[in-house]
Amino acid sequence: MLVACVALPLVGAALTWWLRRGEVGVGAAALALIAAAVLPLGRGDGWWHEVDLAWAPAIRLDFALSVDGVSWPLVVLTALLGLLCCVHNARSGGSPTLTALLLAVQGASTAVFLADNLVLFFIAFEAVLLPMWAVVHRYGIDETRRHAAAKFALFTIAGSLLMATGLFVAAADAGTADLGAIIAGGGVSEGVSLLVFALLALGFAVKAPLWPLHSWLPDAHTAAPTVGSVLLAGVLLKLGTYGLIRVAGGIAPDGAADAAPVLAVLAAAGIVVASLVCLGQGELKRLIAYSSVGHMGFVVLAFATGTEAGVRAALFANLAHGLITPLLFFLAGAVKERTRTGRLAELGGLRVAAPALAGLLGFASLASLGLPGLAGFWGEAFTVYAAAERGGAWFALAAVAAVGAFLTAAYLLRMLKHVSHGAPTAAVAGIGGLSVGEAAVWAPLVAATLALGLAPGPVLDLFATGVL
């Protein structure tokens, strides 16, 4: 099943591209989701299942996959978003090549989440980049797509080269590239720990993105097609935070503890700066993109605290962001597609013109601003808890995070005021309401946001059993 999770999307991608039929891709994505969903069968604590095949022993590369309570929710999230994107693309008459690229991103990302070998992890991490670059470069908005795609690719490659160095230093130091074994052995030796962590963290910080290494994100999101933005926000950013928490934190725990204050301050700065930029932002997708920077700031801050509660809050906020922000991007895409504009100044009165769409936008905004009872709350509230738990100067960071949550509410309400309220503007008047197909694509995200918000316990318990 582990292999199926990775292979199904990749085979689906090849078939879709070859047969030029989007339905094939939808089928493959659906099968992959089923494969991911049945992974918990027969699980125990620690790694649930493992696959380990020798590939190129000379460079310590094994085809080693394993799954546990930390990676499984992300695998399911990836499979779900992949399926929804394929359905959306097939329904809106998008190109089968785009579906194939989306499946390739999905397959490679799944491999990143499942990889139990550092070299395999690196290969999969890089493999995500190419199809994503192609999605932005080829299917983006005409004026900016080339520039945005180049910026995205160069930025990420620069980061991942540093990361690769870190991975190889770690593998050389530990004498093995088996991720689980290094974590179980307490990480790399103390001498290189900070170096390894710093190199890895730089690479992951670009991807996450951590302020001030984030500036590729707004451009890429604004230029990317809707499905591209959804996968960027829901899956690609998760590669960075997953890597930071699992890989960097796992194999260099001493370095993580040393570097924590730096990470935490940058994360807190990111929360505030991104929120303030959002307050003055005039473009819908750019605003949501910047909001991602703020949300990922919460994840990194929670991880940096290093406490048990902090790590769980980080993992939870990570997952919640992967549900809520894709929903926001789907909705922003729907609004832009109907009105042909994403400028807040030209939008207005959506509540009158398309009540259901405006209602969903309101729901997603409330979820994004961390309304208790929805998924966004638990991770961010307990980021504040974890920072307060460290005491001392960390309490100031807790306060900054709490103020950041307030600013998040401020800019999202400002966005709603521009988009939903008032009288319908020329661009909004007469647009179509919510279609059944759209509702079907978005319903799983809405349902999962509610479910995680009302019952966070099971997922948190899964995180508790994970290999960290």
Add this chain to the structure above:
Amino acid sequence: MDFIAWALVALPAAAGLGGLLLRRREHAAWLGVGTPAAALVCAVVAAFGNPAAAFTLADFGSVRVSAALDLSPTAVAVAIASALVSTLVQLYSVAYLREDARYVPFAAQVNLFCAAMLLVVCADDLVFLLIGWEVMGACSYLLIAHYAKLPAAPGAAAKAFLVTRFGDVGFVLGVMVLGVSAGTFRIGEIEVSSAVAAVSMLLILFGCVGKSAQFPLQVWLPPAMAGPTPVSALIHAATMVAAGAYVLTRLLPVWPEGLLLVVAVVAAVGMVGAGVCAFAATDVKGVLAWSTISQVGFMFAAVAVSAADTALFHLLAHAAFKALLFLTAGVVIALAGTDGSLATTRLRPRSAPLAFWSVTIGLAAMSGLPPLGGFYSKEAVLGAAYEAGTPAGVVVFWAGVVASIVTAAYSARLWLLLFWRGGPRARLAAPRAEAVGLWTLAVATVGTGALYYAGPLRVPELHLDLMALMLIATAGGLYVVADSWWRDRARDPNRLLGRAKGAFALGLYGEALATGAARGAARVASGAARVLDEQLVDRAAVEGSARATVAAGRGAALGHRGGLARHLRLSAAGTLLVAAVAIGVSLWT
């Protein structure tokens, strides 16, 4: 019995979420009225068993969040009030919004609001309570923004949500600090050192001040009247605004004694200041909105002298008379056919007797005339302050006496302006669904005094001397207004405030100042952040490094262009350089 506790919160929550998906108006109306009524039944049943239930909702390792409900007798009393007012508000709305196209989501949102309040009332875990606390804020946002055509509505709604959420920055921090040091969020189990208690309770007080619209976060409440009148009744009477005072009473055991003076000052400013603003306000709902701030100040006053049950007593009495007053205000404005401005809204007592008697009873209760509920509860507050013998007690006692004078004055002014300046002669009747609400609440307003004699609340005995003082204060307020009225019936008694009346009617410009300051700060901060982020980080550092790389590449490429002679020269220079370095190094070693 635990089942009843869950049903009390879950029924309206489920109906609220499910109701958003409904299409037909009749279904929404049935669900809207039926669910709070069912919750009311649950609350009444719960009064016989006081169930408590808990399970772990989220386990963060060092601390866990429990979904814990504890229906203590006092919680049940508040829950009954909330559910009753919600039921009547829903019933009233069926008639009030009979021509409104957005009634279906409205009814669902009111149910969600009711569920959130019931959760706050019954929760025994601070983080669990926070769910209800903030969902209530979000519902208030949705409900205040209900009228799509009212230009002021979205701004007022956003203001209500943002100001309360600004308070919640403190509330969340305070809750987390308590959780960190106590190792639990269960209200009954919190035991912390007095330093931690001081910090966390001041932070939590800030959140409660925001929710209860007390000074200095009162700015959201007056504009919130942009919502439909039943929503105002809901927000002002038994829910949102009361929630702040309620949570303070729950956490009273944690408060360090010495810091209660802070609560006393907040209460005193609110009671007196908002009362004067109510006296100056120029429209019906404005008077009622400011009066709410003043009356919630009385609840804070009781908290300041550690009299939790007394605060709840006034909360219940206020729930009855304020819901009555707001719902009647809606009827009065509709019958008079105006926008609610006091200059134009007028009715004859004979043309609308139900409205007249409802307003009369409500205002009499608010000014504390015996034997109505407001009399008992206000006397209890003053009595508790009198008995406390602390500095906080002295502050709130005298502020309470002054506030009683002011309350009587603004109540009398509203009553005189509404009913004794003529008006249409024809007999006007309110729709039956609205009338039911008025009748029920009028009975409740008269009857809440009975809680003094029997019920779950432990309140101070009536003091004869205090009763006399309070009645004298009330009579004084009435006399001042009546005197002004007899002298010149054509003029509004608020001329007593002289030139300051305009400023007081606008809440001493607090709202305008706060809005301006917030907008200005947001603009400056966001501009600075954009310069930092978009110009310095992105344009200069990131794209600049890309440009520098490209330029360096061009420069290097330029160096590789040129004829044979140039390459030869470069090669020779390079050879010489290498040779020189090699010789230098060998000499050195």
